[in-house]
Structure formats: structure tokens, C-alpha cells
Amino acid sequence: MSVTANTPEASPSSRALPGPLSPGTHSLTIGGVTQRYHVHGTGPVCVAHPGGPGILWDYLRMPLLEEHLTMVYVEPIGTGAASRLPSHPHGYTRDRYSRFLEHLINRLGVPKVYLLGHSHGAFVAAHHAVHRAERLAGVVLYEGAPVTGLEHGAEAGRLVEKFAAEHANHPGLAEVLAAFGAMSDLSSDEETTAVARGVLPSYFADYWGDEERWAPFRDAVRAVFISGLDENLSPDTVDDRTALKALGIPALVVVGRHDVICGVRWSEELHDLIPDARLVVLEHSGHFGHLEEPERFDRAVFDFVSETGAGA
Structure with missing residues (x-):
């Protein structure tokens, strides 16, 4: 090389x-x-x-x-x-x-x-x-x-479910869950960026409690589609x-x-x-x-x- x-x-x-x-x-x-x-x-x-x-x-x-x-x-x-x-x-x-x-x-x-x-x-x-x-x-x-793998995915799923239960009445929750659901079907940079931004509220301790502070960060996130396969x-x-x-x-x-x-x-x-x-x-x-x-x-x-x- x-x-x-x-x-x-x-x-x-x-x-x-x-x-x-x-x-x-x-x-x-x-x-x-x-x-x-x-x-x-x-x-x-x-x-x-x-x-x-x-x-x-x-x-x-x-x-x-x-x-x-x-x-x-x-x-x-x-x-x-x-x-x-x-x-x-x-x-x-x-x-x-x-x-x-x-x-x-x-x-x-x-x-x-x-x-x-x-x-x-x-x-x-x-x-x-x-x-x-x-x-x-x-x-x-x-x-x-x-x-x-499966063990890691199951633990993440449990924690996302916990997040959903804690924010069940928030109007932004549906967008977060839809982004998680779209993760397995990514095929482009645009889709990857959209999903990264979509899930982001769940990645903070209290995104919606200080959305004015974190929204610019969310809007600035950019991503490239990498498959995870060799x-x-x-x-x-x-x-x-x-x-x-x-x-x-x-x-x-x-x-x-x-x-x-x-x-x-x-x-x-x-x-x-x-x-x-x-x-x-x-x-x-x-x-x-x-x-x-x-x-x-x-x-x-x-x-x-x-x-x-x-x-x-």
C-alpha cells in the first residue's frame, strides 16, 4: 500500500x-x-x-x-x-x-x-x-x-422503547420512531442524513427541553451512506x-x-x-x-x- x-x-x-x-x-x-x-x-x-x-x-x-x-x-x-x-x-x-x-x-x-x-x-x-x-x-x-449484532440491537431497542414511553405525548416522537424504522432501508447519502437528523432527539438527555439550543446542531448533521458490509x-x-x-x-x-x-x-x-x-x-x-x-x-x-x- x-x-x-x-x-x-x-x-x-x-x-x-x-x-x-x-x-x-x-x-x-x-x-x-x-x-x-x-x-x-x-x-x-x-x-x-x-x-x-x-x-x-x-x-x-x-x-x-x-x-x-x-x-x-x-x-x-x-x-x-x-x-x-x-x-x-x-x-x-x-x-x-x-x-x-x-x-x-x-x-x-x-x-x-x-x-x-x-x-x-x-x-x-x-x-x-x-x-x-x-x-x-x-x-x-x-x-x-x-x-x-442481535444482543446490542435488542438493548438499543429496549432503550428506544423506554424513550418512547417517557415522551409518549410529544408531537415529535412519531418522527423519531419513523427514522428508526427507516434505518434498515438506507441506500443514499440523502436518506442517511435524514435518518441521522430524525433520530437525534433520542440521542440527547433532554433535546426537547432545550430545543432552541440543539436544533441548529441537528440541522447541521451530515452523513454519507456506508453499508456496514465488507x-x-x-x-x-x-x-x-x-x-x-x-x-x-x-x-x-x-x-x-x-x-x-x-x-x-x-x-x-x-x-x-x-x-x-x-x-x-x-x-x-x-x-x-x-x-x-x-x-x-x-x-x-x-x-x-x-x-x-x-x-x-
């Missing part, structure tokens, strides 16, 4: 401080596929992989963490036209994302980085931490789980329960108390599986604790980096 040099895209800040960790947008080409990433902040390096798969990266911006850390936000392959695989929308497996992460981390030129994965990105981060941990000082599994059209299923027991790097697990997709049950299980893992439950958050409780989220991650940072 060929790799071309990292090239910062023009901006005043990147011109002033050239290099793979200069502020701004960068790209590298791996086997003919372009991997972009975005650098903000200063301090120890933390590479952040967003969720989906297929949700565009910018929802994951963490301004408070950027005050302490050099945040490297990955723009996952498949979410931009130049980054699409020949097999698009198929073939975006965890291992492929992890191999692109390996090239990106090597390109950054620092001995160790922290890896933070949110939602589907947490599944990617766990895979990378298990199989390619050499350059990792630690991993943050933010709204993740050790498994996918090149042979087989599901890229996850069961990390055995592998995580041998994880040899520091780990922080973060979850919102009200998350319906990767709820507290799964983060508690991750905490129990991973040796010496830390667990932080954000009591007033759903799936987006970095937005709902930014100060608490920032403190949890920064404390983790500060206390494990000898190798960073």
Missing part, C-alpha cells in the same frame, strides 16, 4: 507553522485513497475518530479539550469523494479504518498519541488498541460497546469481549446516562473487561456528552491524559 507525503492545505495558520501537526486541514494518500484530518489546539496529541459510520467529522469538535490537547480530528475514509473506496459504499471495515489510522498516526511524527473514538469510532478505537497499540499512550472509548457483502460484526481482557494500554470509558444506542450497560461491561480501565458516567448526557456536559467531559479526558501521560 503506497503512501504519499502529508500535505497541509493552505491556510494562514498552517503556512505559519508547517508540518503534519500544524493547525488546519491536512491530507495523505494511501493506496490511491485520500485520508484527511483536521488539527486544532495545542498540547499532547489526541487523535479523534468520529461515529456513524458515515457521519461527517465536524460534530465531534471539542473546543475545551483543544485548550489542553492537540486534537487531530479524523475525516474517515468514505465521507469525502476523494476518500471513497472502489467498493463504496461497502468495504469500510474496522480493520480498514484502523490501517488508515496507523498511517495517519505514523505521519504525525510523535512517539505516542492518545486515541479517542466516539460511537462507531469507539469500535474502531478498540480494534486499533487491540491490534495496533504500539504508538498509543492510551485509548478513550466514548459511547462504545464490546459487541454488535467487500464481500458480509456484515462487519464485532465481539471484542475476549480480546479486551488482554488490552495492555490505559483506557478510559465514557458514557452518557441517557444514551439509547450505546448505553451504560455496555460501558460498564467495557470497564469490567479492560484491565484497570476507568469509567466516567455523565449523568446529564445522552450520546453527546462533549456537547451536553462539556466541562465534565473535558475534565475526565484531560485528567486521564495528565495521569497516564508519561509516554505521550
